Amino acid sequence: xxxxNLDRARPTRALVVDDERLNRQLITANLRTTGxxxxxxxxxxxxxxxxxxxxxxxxxxxxxxxxxRMDGLALLARLKADENLCDIPVIMQTAFATEEDVAEGMxxxxxxxxxxxxxxxxxxxxxxxxxxxxxxxxxxRRDLDRRATAVTLMERGRFRFRTLAEAETLAVALxxxxxxxxxxxxxxxxxxxxxxxxxxxGIAAEEKERLIAEKRWAGEIEARLDAPQxxxxxxxxxxxxxxxxxxxxxxxxxxxxxxxxxxxLDPRRxxxxxxxxxxxxxxxxxxxxxxxxxxxxxxxxxxxxxEAAPLxxxxxILARRRAGHVAAAAPxxxxxxxxxxxxxxxxxxxxxxLAAVRRRYGIAVSGFHEFSSDxxxxxxxxxxxxxxxxxxxxxxxxxxxxxxxxNTFRMHALASHLEQARGRPAAFLGELNRRLxxxxxxxxxxxxxxxxxxxxxxxxxxxxxxxxxxxAVDIASLATRVGDGSGLPLGIAPGATYSERRLALQSGGxxxxxxxxxxxxxxxxxxxxxxxxxxxxxxxGVAAHRGGSDxxxxxxxxLAAVRRxxxxxxxxxxxxxx
Amino acid sequence: MKYEIVDGSEGPTLMxxxxxxxxxxxxxxxxxxxxxxxxxxxxxxxxxxxxxxxxAGLGMLxxxxxxxxxxxxxxxxxxxxxxxxxxxxxxxxxxxxxxSHE
Numbered sequence: 001x002x003x004x005n006l007d008r009a010r011p012t013r014a015l016v017v018d019d020e021r022l023n024r025q026l027i028t029a030n031l032r033t034t035g036x037x038x039x040x041x042x043x044x045x046x047x048x049x050x051x052x053x054x055x056x057x058x059x060x061x062x063x064x065x066x067x068x069r070m071d072g073l074a075l076l077a078r079l080k081a082d083e084n085l086c087d088i089p090v091i092m093q094t095a096f097a098t099e100e101d102v103a104e105g106m107x108x109x110x111x112x113x114x115x116x117x118x119x120x121x122x123x124x125x126x127x128x129x130x131x132x133x134x135x136x137x138x139x140x141r142r143d144l145d146r147r148a149t150a151v152t153l154m155e156r157g158r159f160r161f162r163t164l165a166e167a168e169t170l171a172v173a174l175x176x177x178x179x180x181x182x183x184x185x186x187x188x189x190x191x192x193x194x195x196x197x198x199x200x201x202g203i204a205a206e207e208k209e210r211l212i213a214e215k216r217w218a219g220e221i222e223a224r225l226d227a228p229q230x231x232x233x234x235x236x237x238x239x240x241x242x243x244x245x246x247x248x249x250x251x252x253x254x255x256x257x258x259x260x261x262x263x264x265l266d267p268r269r270x271x272x273x274x275x276x277x278x279x280x281x282x283x284x285x286x287x288x289x290x291x292x293x294x295x296x297x298x299x300x301x302x303x304x305x306x307e308a309a310p311l312x313x314x315x316x317i318l319a320r321r322r323a324g325h326v327a328a329a330a331p332x333x334x335x336x337x338x339x340x341x342x343x344x345x346x347x348x349x350x351x352x353x354l355a356a357v358r359r360r361y362g363i364a365v366s367g368f369h370e371f372s373s374d375x376x377x378x379x380x381x382x383x384x385x386x387x388x389x390x391x392x393x394x395x396x397x398x399x400x401x402x403x404x405x406x407n408t409f410r411m412h413a414l415a416s417h418l419e420q421a422r423g424r425p426a427a428f429l430g431e432l433n434r435r436l437x438x439x440x441x442x443x444x445x446x447x448x449x450x451x452x453x454x455x456x457x458x459x460x461x462x463x464x465x466x467x468x469x470x471x472a473v474d475i476a477s478l479a480t481r482v483g484d485g486s487g488l489p490l491g492i493a494p495g496a497t498y499s500e501r502r503l504a505l506q507s508g509g510x511x512x513x514x515x516x517x518x519x520x521x522x523x524x525x526x527x528x529x530x531x532x533x534x535x536x537x538x539x540x541g542v543a544a545h546r547g548g549s550d551x552x553x554x555x556x557x558x559l560a561a562v563r564r565x566x567x568x569x570x571x572x573x574x575x576x577x578x
Numbered sequence: 579m580k581y582e583i584v585d586g587s588e589g590p591t592l593m594x595x596x597x598x599x600x601x602x603x604x605x606x607x608x609x610x611x612x613x614x615x616x617x618x619x620x621x622x623x624x625x626x627x628x629x630x631x632x633x634a635g636l637g638m639l640x641x642x643x644x645x646x647x648x649x650x651x652x653x654x655x656x657x658x659x660x661x662x663x664x665x666x667x668x669x670x671x672x673x674x675x676x677x678s679h680e
Binding site: 531 | 638
């Protein structure tokens with residue numbers, strides 16, 4: 001969206017490169033009225049100097065073709081050769097667009113075209129599309145950076161999904177298993193998205209164009225996903241690693257489409273804002289992309305020589321939405337459970353992320369997770385918001401087994417889509433609840449604690465949905481304050497509202513969160529800690545370890561006494577305030 | 579889980595005892611069938627003999643409530659004790675059910 005940048009550090013910024021001052025001013029004026037920042041350059045060389053000084057400073061480049069000193073194509077060649085600049089989308093403005101011109105630009109990496117004279121509406125929609133697409137790719141790649149690569153062990157897998165959020169989660173998980181994952185994640189996401197939008201939901205490219213222009217696209221997708229004729233449609237992905245290549249076969253339940261005009265960017269379509277995903281996937285992400293008529297099945301391949309020896313594994317991880325209790329009774333042994341667990345662990349914050357949090361905020365965060373004998377329903381996360389605030393959350397789905405595990409993937413996808421409310425705990429839970437209420441079968445729900453650590457305000461502002469309360473221990477006095485975890489569980493009542501609460505934190509103080517397994521898992525002697533016992537455990541741990549307290553030292557006495565395997569999976573997070 | 583259904587003048591009362599947890603899913607469904615077969619407008623669930631309930635137990639109560647809503651039946655939770663009472667309070671179940679502590 002205009003005016004909002006992925007990094008939130010600055011508004012979206014465009015570089016306008018044109019040797020005619022009037023053209024630059026026309027574009028600049030139009031972009032500024034919708035919230036973009038703009039910088040002007042009078043030719044390719046001037047643009048290069050600006051970009052070279054500040055490679056992270058721009059989100060989109062509007063490029064004129066014919067200019068003195070350095071023309072558009074020459075600048076483009078330099079951009080594409082520079083790893084810091086190569087992924088900034090370039091929109092080529094051109095007065096004459098023969099098919100040869102477009103084809104030449106395509107070869108050089110231009111996927112967006114604007115015709116001169118300038119049409120204001122088209123300018124804004126094409127710029128917005130380019131910026132949005134790049135932000136999406138960057139988000140996918142950022143997600144990718146957080147993943148370990150347990151899926152590399154997969155030799156064969158079968159996956160089914162329904163929504164765009166699930167499509168992206170799966171794209172990230174699969175790409176992390178492959179070479180060239182940073183390109184592959186974009187390609188898989190584009191192919192999967194296409195299967196949902198154009199395949200299962202039957203939205204033609206022209207219709208999508210119109211819906212985006214009318215700002216009705218997201219709403220229409222949600223409405224169709226819920227509509228009776230679409231809601232049971234799934235996309236099936238089969239993955240096979242054999243003979244030095246990865247093969248992805250993607251089938252949707254739609255009626256197919258005229259794929260021939262999409263596999264290469266059709267010059268006749270070059271001036272539209274959308275519809276280039278497949279061409280991008282084919283050109284940059286896969287070695288081959290082959291649609292089969294009528295167009296609801298596509299096979300994408302990727303060469304991957306010299307990979308580690310794979311294990312024979314077959315898994316159907318994104319099972320049907322209403323699998324319910326039957327799925328939960330699946331056996332808790334074997335490769336598929338091991339793989340699913342590994343994928344769940346990949347959703348948790350990685351050590352590099354926690355190290356980065358410590359460097360940036362001075363807050364030491366440590367997390368613990370142990371599975372029960374089955375798949376787990378726990379998930380936690382930490383997400384920087386700005387220079388003094390970061391979100392910390394812990395969720396626990398009811399029950400365990402495949403159903404609960406699938407729900408953690410759903411939660412992970414949903415949570416990353418609620419950007420707007422990330423700094424407002426009560427609003428965040430309210431919105432997450434509304435979405436889960438539409439998605440979870442009766443009897444399934446999640447408990448959750450979602451809060452914001454605020455270095456400026458010196459504390460933890462949080463909202464709760466039937467979660468064990470957060471605890472804060474003062475490092476000097478050992479005074480222990482227990483918060484309030486009460487609230488309607490998520491996913492039961494769509495209109496539920498949540499209230500914001502606060503725990504103040506002093507320098508050196510410890511904030512501790514845990515899933516209910518801490519209070520409830522039986523120990524070897526048959527008793528469980530209970531909520532009072534959990535509080536005493538944390539206080540005693542901080543008393544013994546003071547500034548050296550982390551989640552492992554605090555949990556150690558409990559872990560030594562608990563009966564294994566755990567009855568319910570345990571997650572705990574410990575934060576030490578700077 | 580142990581249970582007993584006691585028929586009274588205002589409708590049946592379901593007496594739950596011991597624990598309600600993940601393993602009780604199927605017996606709970608069977609028991610719910612029996613309860614709704616009474617076709618009473620009010621169903622009381624007496625929790626005073628229940629020592630422990632886990633998150634799956636809460637889920638079973640929610641399934642029962644959903645079924646009751648569809649059938650126009652009012653479900654009352656009665657006399658939760660100790661940990662069960664704490665759990666119901668934590669999950670704000672008083673906003674979903676009539677809860678009496680009597």
